[in-house]
Every structure is written in structure tokens, then in C-alpha cells.
Amino acid sequence: MNTMRKYTTATLLLLAIVLGACQGEQSIIKATESATLAPTTGSTEISEMSLYNLDSDWQNQNSETLKLQYLQGKVQLVAMIYTSCGYACPRIVADLIRIEASLKEVKREDVGIVLVTMDPAWDTPEKLSAFAKENNLDPDRYKLLTSKQENIQELAALLNMKYKMSPDGEIAHSNIISVLNAKGEIIHQQEGLGADPNETVNAIKGLLHKI
Amino acid sequence: MIRRLLTAFLIFGTCGMAMAQKSTPANLAQVKGGTFVPLYGSNGKAVSVQGFRMDKYPVTNAEYAAFVTKNPKWKKHAVKKLFADANYLRHWTSDSNVGKNADKLSNSPVVNVSWFAAKAYCECQGKRLPSINEWEYAALASETKANASKDAKFYQRSLDWYSQPNPKYLPPVQQSFRNYYGIYGMIGLVWEWTSDFNSNMLIGESRANSSLDRQLFCGAGATGASDVQNYVAFMRYAFRSSLKANYTVGNLGFRCVQDVKNQAIAKK
Amino acid sequence: MKMSTLSKVVQLTAIGIYSLGLLASCSSQATTADNKASTEEALAKELPVIQAELTDAPKVPAPITRKHAAKVVVKLEVSEVVKKMADGVDYTFWTFGGSVPGKFIRIRQNDEVEFHLMNHPDSKNPHNIDLHAVTGPGGGAASTFTAPGHETIFNFKALNPGLYVYHCATAPVGMHIANGMYGLILVEPEEGLPKVDKEYYIMQGDFYTKGAFGAPGLQPFDMEKALDENPSYVVFNGSVGSLTGDKALTAKVGETVRLFVGNGGPNLISSFHVIGEIFDNVYTEGGTKVHSNVQTTLVPAGGSAITEFKADVPGNYVLVDHSIFRAFNKGALGMIKVEGGENKRLYSGQIDDRIYQPEGSTVQEMPQSATPKAMVASNKNMRIELGKTLYAQNCQACHQAEGQGMKGAFPPLAKSDFLNSDLNRAIGVVAHGLEGQIKVNGEVYNSTMPKLKLTDEEIANVITYVVNNWGNKGGEVTLDQVKKAKATYKH
Numbered sequence: 001m002n003t004m005r006k007y008t009t010a011t012l013l014l015l016a017i018v019l020g021a022c023q024g025e026q027s028i029i030k031a032t033e034s035a036t037l038a039p040t041t042g043s044t045e046i047s048e049m050s051l052y053n054l055d056s057d058w059q060n061q062n063s064e065t066l067k068l069q070y071l072q073g074k075v076q077l078v079a080m081i082y083t084s085c086g087y088a089c090p091r092i093v094a095d096l097i098r099i100e101a102s103l104k105e106v107k108r109e110d111v112g113i114v115l116v117t118m119d120p121a122w123d124t125p126e127k128l129s130a131f132a133k134e135n136n137l138d139p140d141r142y143k144l145l146t147s148k149q150e151n152i153q154e155l156a157a158l159l160n161m162k163y164k165m166s167p168d169g170e171i172a173h174s175n176i177i178s179v180l181n182a183k184g185e186i187i188h189q190q191e192g193l194g195a196d197p198n199e200t201v202n203a204i205k206g207l208l209h210k211i
Numbered sequence: 212m213i214r215r216l217l218t219a220f221l222i223f224g225t226c227g228m229a230m231a232q233k234s235t236p237a238n239l240a241q242v243k244g245g246t247f248v249p250l251y252g253s254n255g256k257a258v259s260v261q262g263f264r265m266d267k268y269p270v271t272n273a274e275y276a277a278f279v280t281k282n283p284k285w286k287k288h289a290v291k292k293l294f295a296d297a298n299y300l301r302h303w304t305s306d307s308n309v310g311k312n313a314d315k316l317s318n319s320p321v322v323n324v325s326w327f328a329a330k331a332y333c334e335c336q337g338k339r340l341p342s343i344n345e346w347e348y349a350a351l352a353s354e355t356k357a358n359a360s361k362d363a364k365f366y367q368r369s370l371d372w373y374s375q376p377n378p379k380y381l382p383p384v385q386q387s388f389r390n391y392y393g394i395y396g397m398i399g400l401v402w403e404w405t406s407d408f409n410s411n412m413l414i415g416e417s418r419a420n421s422s423l424d425r426q427l428f429c430g431a432g433a434t435g436a437s438d439v440q441n442y443v444a445f446m447r448y449a450f451r452s453s454l455k456a457n458y459t460v461g462n463l464g465f466r467c468v469q470d471v472k473n474q475a476i477a478k479k
Numbered sequence: 480m481k482m483s484t485l486s487k488v489v490q491l492t493a494i495g496i497y498s499l500g501l502l503a504s505c506s507s508q509a510t511t512a513d514n515k516a517s518t519e520e521a522l523a524k525e526l527p528v529i530q531a532e533l534t535d536a537p538k539v540p541a542p543i544t545r546k547h548a549a550k551v552v553v554k555l556e557v558s559e560v561v562k563k564m565a566d567g568v569d570y571t572f573w574t575f576g577g578s579v580p581g582k583f584i585r586i587r588q589n590d591e592v593e594f595h596l597m598n599h600p601d602s603k604n605p606h607n608i609d610l611h612a613v614t615g616p617g618g619g620a621a622s623t624f625t626a627p628g629h630e631t632i633f634n635f636k637a638l639n640p641g642l643y644v645y646h647c648a649t650a651p652v653g654m655h656i657a658n659g660m661y662g663l664i665l666v667e668p669e670e671g672l673p674k675v676d677k678e679y680y681i682m683q684g685d686f687y688t689k690g691a692f693g694a695p696g697l698q699p700f701d702m703e704k705a706l707d708e709n710p711s712y713v714v715f716n717g718s719v720g721s722l723t724g725d726k727a728l729t730a731k732v733g734e735t736v737r738l739f740v741g742n743g744g745p746n747l748i749s750s751f752h753v754i755g756e757i758f759d760n761v762y763t764e765g766g767t768k769v770h771s772n773v774q775t776t777l778v779p780a781g782g783s784a785i786t787e788f789k790a791d792v793p794g795n796y797v798l799v800d801h802s803i804f805r806a807f808n809k810g811a812l813g814m815i816k817v818e819g820g821e822n823k824r825l826y827s828g829q830i831d832d833r834i835y836q837p838e839g840s841t842v843q844e845m846p847q848s849a850t851p852k853a854m855v856a857s858n859k860n861m862r863i864e865l866g867k868t869l870y871a872q873n874c875q876a877c878h879q880a881e882g883q884g885m886k887g888a889f890p891p892l893a894k895s896d897f898l899n900s901d902l903n904r905a906i907g908v909v910a911h912g913l914e915g916q917i918k919v920n921g922e923v924y925n926s927t928m929p930k931l932k933l934t935d936e937e938i939a940n941v942i943t944y945v946v947n948n949w950g951n952k953g954g955e956v957t958l959d960q961v962k963k964a965k966a967t968y969k970h
Contacts, residue, residue: 049292
């Protein structure tokens with residue numbers, strides 16, 4: 001069963017690469033030589049509103065290639081950042097750490113945190129890895145992801161993010177932390193920096209209660 | 212699982228075919244590059260727009276039906292709610308074509324399509340959705356002028372159209388006005404999707420938009436409008452900012468664009 | 480302190496945007512709703528759920544009789560519709576509930592409102608709502624930005640009693656309001672409002688059309704006029720004549736009438752007045768403070784007033800914006816018909832109407848009056864034109880504007896047998912005056928017509944005017960004819 005699934009995943013991945021051609025020839029994924037991560041949980045059924053319906057390929061801070069579906073099976077907090085950002089992104093991370101602090105009694109493996117870059121040209125997996133180390137982000141909990149610009153744009157749209165790249169490299173963007181349930185559906189969004197994390201924490205706890 | 216594979220192959224097949232036809236721009240109009248001042252996002256400064264080719268007409272129901280037939284995952288009932296809300300292709304009585312009102316609507320702009328659907332359509336034609344700036348730039352043109360933004364008559368006609376509720380049946384795409392570039396119906400048919408519809412830091416509370424809330428948004432540029440009297444642009448930007456990527460709306464369609472020859476995308 | 484307020488604001492906004500984002504989605508919607516409900520469970524559980532009754536102007540929902548707070552569900556649909564602005568004039572109104580003004584919402588202080596804003600799929604534009612009764616960012620606008628074919632929901636608690644305006648606040652805000660997107664929400668105080676016999680809903684608004692007042696057809700919005708604050712129409716309840724004729728408001732003598740008056744603007748402040756009534760009470764600006772014995776009350780744009788009066792005397796009472804050109808030239812006119820028995824001690828009606836003939840008025844000859852050189856008519860039309868002015872100056876006071884005369888005192892000129900049967904006699908009467916009994920159209924008149932100081936030319940003009948009006952026989956009186964007739968008809 002397990003091998004079967006792995007095989008299928010690989011096939012799908014291969015197809016996805018070909019499918020990418022729908023968007024133009026330049027879109028061949030380069031990371032074929034590095035490790036590929038398969039989803040951790042049993043279910044391959046993806047619900048209608050799950051963000052894991054996005055079939056795009058992503059790379060984490062260890063240069064491993066994965067589908068978003070890999071995140072399935074636990075509650076995920078998702079925020080978008082770019083590491084060269086001077087103002088909001090450190091604050092967003094601070095907000096996430098604040099939320100984490102209120103989740104002490106929750107089992108660590110039940111909640112993951114995903115940071116997605118808005119600036120793939122600058123934020124290579126190496127840069128993301130360095131950013132994680134600088135901010136002392138626990139690699140077991142924090143996944144920092146990058147992908148092609150258009151994949152990021154799609155994810156951002158689903159997260160109700162507004163963002164705009166300026167020619168000078170700065171990115172104007174909204175500050176949103178999204179809570180995804182184990183199936184990958186958005187259950188709660190905290191908007192704005194320095195917001196009271198209680199509601200978000202309650203949303204997470206509510207989900208864990210249900211599991 | 213087998214079905215998924217099959218679907219995937221089908222999509223591949225379609226797009227391969229579309230790619231082969233890519234070099235025939237019969238239905239595309241050339242828009243010469245230039246500069247203009249967008250209502251939002253540039254701090255009142257002119258931005259430059261590279262030349263591009265734009266579909267002469269918004270995508271029609273018939274064209275979209277052909278796409279759906281070849282890409283069954285975009286059929287009315289097959290589409291995932293994440294990618295298109297419950298009103299997706301609401302005006303179609305059939306799963307893969309207009310159905311009952313085909314005689315009236317085949318040649319009218321397709322509406323009730325989401326951003327994801329519009330994007331997928333354009334990509335499978337070897338094209339893409341226009342950016343806001345590209346769209347706004349092309350929409351400045353009246354019948355005779357590339358930039359008619361100071362033309363009172365043109366302005367009033369646009370304002371009038373934006374004030375009217377939708378007609379029962381949208382007219383065929385050829386019946387709307389043809390602008391300077393040979394593009395039809397930029398104003399007067401339907402609202403249109405843009406690739407970066409969510410790139411303006413506007414919130415639903417329009418009166419608070421004149422100053423950027425640093426808590427909600429991080430960004431360098433001011434968000435104030437460059438021309439507070441340009442109501443037609445206000446309405447377009449307001450409309451866009453009311454959307455989410457899976458929304459479908461009864462007067463929201465799209466058209467595609469294509470880069471001109473040298474496709475080198477400048478990355479910093 | 481500052482921080483906590485800020486984060487509250489941010490949170491509220493987040494909730495709004497959040498609910499907006501999930502509305503269209505099916506599968507997660509239920510989960511979300513469950514989730515949210517659980518956080519507010521404690522409060523919501525105790526309150527009974529009531530569907531709000533919404534009414535179109537001039538109707539008002541029934542007064543609230545319950546003695547406890549409730550969870551009130553309000554469902555308001557936005558639609559863009561072509562409707563009548565005046566006879567022969569149409570306009571594309573953007574509405575809360577299908578007409579202008581929007582539906583009247585009536586709730587009680589401390590009610591918790593679950594507000595649904597639906598935007599009709601046929602709408603061209605996105606819309607939202609700012610309810611002045613809401614305490615929170617944008618009055619709900621931030622939480623209700625709704626694309627066509629979508630629905631948004633937010634909750635608020637009605638903390639303050641009063642009569643509040645609601646309106647759309649989508650960019651361009653002015654245009655959304657100018658197209659009719661406003662209405663009233665009444666938050667009754669816990670103890671309720673004093674009982675009255677009749678309640679009505681009246682809302683003023685100014686409209687800016689490309690064509691002038693009365694220009695026919697479907698009129699587009701005129702942005703220039705809106706910016707200049709120079710409306711083509713100022714109306715009550717969305718159109719000229721919405722409260723007159725068959726649609727006039729009614730009351731019976733002895734009844735107390737309460738008017739919930741709002742002003743949507745977008746620009747003008749109303750000087751609200753009922754001709755022939757004095758407001759016994761006015762809840763100034765829709766608040767709690769009551770002013771008594773008010774003639775005219777100001778209703779600001781985006782504001783309101785509650786006015787009350789007792790209908791004591793039967794008759795027609797005209798509602799106006801007493802910035803009076805708006806009333807008579809732009810449409811701000813309505814009517815309340817009060818029926819019932821008269822009370823002559825309160826108002827007698829006309830008791831007498833007598834002739835008042837002071838010395839020295841127009842009828843007397845002035846010695847050596849140097850009349851300026853009069854214009855000489857070159858044709859019949861010009862005679863009529865000049866005669867019209869002469870008539871107004873010399874004849875109208877007695878024979879009246881339409882030549883109808885005054886029964887028992889001044890004979891009619893309209894369709895007058897006395898006049899039409901002999902024009903030469905008429906010339907004589909104008910030239911020399913008339914005394915003694917005459918019979919006109921079967922009625923006997925016995926009063927004095929003074930000799931008028933008119934030139935022959937003027938006599939020709941004025942009689943030509945008279946015979947070409949009001950059903951008379953027509954024709955032209957010439958200078959020659961006047962000269963001859965003057966000589967013939969001397970008394």
C-alpha cells in the first residue's frame with residue numbers, strides 16, 4: 001500500500017512537471033535531484049476547500065521538494081513573509097511566537113507553522129534556512145517554503161493576501177496569519193500586526209479538541 | 212486514481228495543442244507600450260507599461276465551453292469549490308456548455324468564472340491574464356485616442372455604463388465599442404479579471420483607504436488615489452478589491468494577453 | 480490603552496474580512512460558523528432569535544412591545560434598479576431593498592443584530608453598509624464589502640438608542656449615496672417610545688442628473704453637479720410626488736402623528752417643516768433630547784429627526800424642505816391629509832372676503848402722468864404678449880388670473896357672453912369704466928368698474944389678450960377699432 005502510494009505520488013509529480021508546460025516552457029522544476037517529501041498521513045482524499053488542492057511544487061528550507069499536501073494531518077499556521085523585509089515580517093514572526101507561547105500545553109507535533117516567501121527570486125532555500133536560524137525557529141515546527149512566483153501568487157490569493165511588488169524590491173502586503181485545520185481548510189484568520197492572539201489560540205485549541 | 216491520471220493527460224493534450232497555435236495572433240491586438248498614472252499603487256507617479264498583445268474580445272461562452280470540454284476539471288459541477296464558488300457558470304444550464312440560452316449567449320462574454328478558471332484558460336492558450344496596469348492602460352483608449360482620460364464624453368459614457376445594472380442577456384462581444392487599439396468592449400460589456408487583482412492595499416471600508424494602516428498592511432507606497440475625481444477608475448478598483456480568487460460574479464469575465472516576442476522576464 | 484483599542488479594531492476588521500472570505504465557500508462555512516458561534520455562545524443562547532420586519536417608506540414596522548433584548552436577524556438586499564424620479568423621468572437607483580429610501584429597520588436598545596447584506600447577482604457594483612447605529616469600525620462597512628452575487632454577515636450590539644441613518648460606503652462613496660443608497664434604522668430605547676396613533680418614514684435626498692429638473696428619459700448621474708452640490712432634484716422618499724395625491728400620508732383629527740425623518744444627502748441639509756403644523760415634540764437629530772414647539776427642524780445630511788404633532792384641524796398639510804426653492808422647484812414636497820370634524824375655535828376657515836378699495840390705487844387718474852413711450856405691437860401675437868402684462872397689472876386683481884372673476888363681485892372674462900357678444904362694448908367699458916347692473920353668463924353683477932388709464936394701443940392689446948385666452952372667441956382688436964368703439968360706446 002505504502003509503496004503504491006509513493007509510486008503514484010512520483011507519477012503525479014512527473015505529470016505536474018509536464019503540466020507546467022501549460023504555462024510556458026520556462027517552467028521546468030529544477031529540484032529533481034533533491035529529496036522529495038510525500039504526505040505524512042494516510043488520507044489522500046482532499047476536501048473541496050482544502051488549500052492542498054493546489055498541485056504546485058514547493059521547496060522547504062532544506063531544499064526538499066514537496067506538495068502542500070505534505071502539510072496535511074495537523075493544524076498549520078500559515079503566514080507570508082519575505083526575508084529582506086524590514087518592518088512587518090519580523091513582527092509577523094513575533095506574533096507567531098506569541099501564539100506559540102499560548103500553546104504550551106498543546107502537543108508540539110499537533111501544530112505546525114508555515115512561512116511562505118513572497119519573494120522567490122531573493123529567498124532561496126538557503127536564505128530561508130538562514131532566516132530560520134537567525135530567528136531561532138524550531139525546524140521541527142517551522143517550514144519555510146518557496147516556489148515559482150505564480151504558485152506563490154495562487155496561494156496568496158487563497159489566503160486572501162493582498163500584495164504588490166515594487167520595482168525597488170519592497171513588497172507591500174497585508175499581514176495575515178491563517179489557521180488551517182488538518183484537512184488544509186482555512187478556519188481562522190488573524191489580520192493585522194500585534195493583534196490579540198486569543199481568538200487565534202482558541203481557534204487552534206478548538207480544532208485540536210475536535211481531532 | 213486512474214481518473215485523475217487520465218484527466219491529467221487530457222489537460223496535457225489540450226494545452227499541447229493550444230501551444231502549437233500560439234503564433235497566430237489573429238484575435239490579438241497590439242498595445243504599444245507607454246506610461247500612465249494609475250489610480251492606486253504608484254503614489255501618483257507615472258508607471259511604464261511594456262508593449263503587449265491583448266485579446267480583441269473578452270472570452271466568449273462558446274470559447275470557454277470548448278476549453279471546459281477539453282479540460283473536464285473546469286466543468287460546472289466538477290470544479291473544486293476552492294477554485295470557484297457555488298455560482299460558477301451559474302448562467303449555463305448544461306455542465307459543459309451554455310445550454311438553453313446558447314442562441315443568445317454563445318458569442319457573449321463568459322461570466323461567473325473565477326480568477327483560477329480565467330487564469331487556467333489563458334495559460335492553456337499560451338497566454339496569461341493582464342496585470343491591472345496593463346488592463347487600465349489599454350482601457351484608457353477611446354475609439355480615436357490611445358489616452359482619452361481627459362475626454363469628457365468618453366468619461367461620461369463609462370460612468371453611465373458603470374451605473375447601469377446588468378442586462379438580462381449580455382450582448383455579443385463584437386457589438387461593443389472598438390477602441391483605438393482595435394480592442395472591443397473594454398468598457399461597456401463586463402468587468403474583467405486581472406492577474407494581480409489583489410495587489411491594491413484597499414480594504415472594504417473605502418473611507419479608510421486614504422491612509423495606509425501599518426498594522427494591516429506593510430508597504431512603502433501611499434495608497435491614496437491619484438485622482439479623486441476619476442470615478443470610473445474608482446469603481447473598477449473598488450470592484451476588484453471586493454473579490455476573492457474563487458469568487459464568480461454575473462458581470463465579471465476576462466480576456467487574455469500575451470507578451471510581445473522577447474519573452475525574457477527581467478528578474479532582479 | 481491605545482494598543483488595546485487598536486488591536487480590537489484590527490480584530491474586528493479581521494473578523495469582517497474573514498467572514499467575507501468564507502461566505503462563498505460551502506464546505507468550510509459550516510465549520511466556521513460553528514466555531515464562531517461557540518465563542519459567543521454564552522451571550523447568544525439567552526436571547527430569543529427574531530427575524531426583523533423591514534418596511535418600505537412611508538411605512539414603519541410596528542412598535543416593539545417586548546421587554547427584553549433579542550437576537551434580531553436583519554436581511555437586507557442591495558439591488559440596482561431603474562425607477563421613476565418624476566413623471567417621464569427615470570433614474571438608475573442603487574437601493575437597499577429595491578427602493579429609495581432603503582428598508583426601515585426597527586430594533587430595541589441592547590438587541591444583538593445579526594446583519595446579512597446580500598448583493599443581488601445582477602448588480603454592477605460591489606456595495607457595503609455603514610449603519611450609524613453601529614459602534615465599530617466603519618459602522619459595519621469594513622465587514623460588509625460585498626461583491627455582486629454574494630452575501631456578508633456581521634454582528635453588532637445596539638448600544639445607543641436613537642434614529643440612525645445607514646448608507647453605502649463603497650468607493651466612490653458620494654456616488655453610491657447620490658444614487659439612493661441610504662435608509663433609517665431605529666433603535667428604540669428600552670422603555671420604548673411613547674405611544675402614538677400614526678408613524679411614518681420620510682427620507683430626503685438630493686439627486687444629480689445630466690438633464691435639468693423634468694428633462695425626460697433615463698437620466699444619468701452627473702458628477703459635475705454633484706461636486707458643485709447643485710442638485711437637479713431634492714425629493715422625499717426617492718421621487719417627485721412620492722407623498723402627494725393618492726400617496727399622501729393620512730391622519731384623523733385628534734390623532735398623534737410621528738414622523739421618522741432622515742436625510743440621506745449626499746450634500747444638502749434639510750430645513751424640515753410641515754406647513755400649518757407646529758411640532759409638539761422633536762427628538763433633535765434623532766437623539767434622546769426632546770425639544771417642544773418647533774416650527775422647522777434641521778436634518779443634517781447623514782442625520783435624522785423624530786417629529787411629533789397632534790392633528791387638531793382637518794385639511795392638507797404640506798411637508799417641505801423650507802429651503803423653499805427645493806420644495807417648489809426641485810420636488811421636496813409631500814402631503815399629510817388630515818380628515819375629521821372641524822373645530823372653528825382652533826381654525827375658522829375664511830369667514831369673509833370683501834372688497835378693499837383704498838384711495839390712490841391703479842384705478843385713479845394721475846395728473847400729468849408721463850407714461851413712458853409704450854411698445855407698439857406689430858402683429859396679433861405681440862399684442863397678446865403685451866396685453867398679458869397689462870392684464871396682470873390692471874385687471875387681474877379683480878377678474879383673477881384665469882379670467883374666472885369672483886362670484887358675486889367681479890364678472891368672469893373667461894367664456895364670457897357679455898364680452899364675446901360685443902367687443903366694441905367691451906372696448907368702451909375698458910376705456911370709460913362701467914357702472915350699474917349687468918348680466919354675465921346668467922349671473923347678475925352690480926359693481927363698479929373704474930375707468931382705466933390706458934392708451935388706445937394698450938386697450939387693443941389687453942382686449943386682444945383676453946379674447947385669445949380662457950375659451951374666448953379669439954381675433955385681434957386693432958387701434959382703429961378701439962378709436963371707433965370709444966366714440967360709439969360712451970356712457
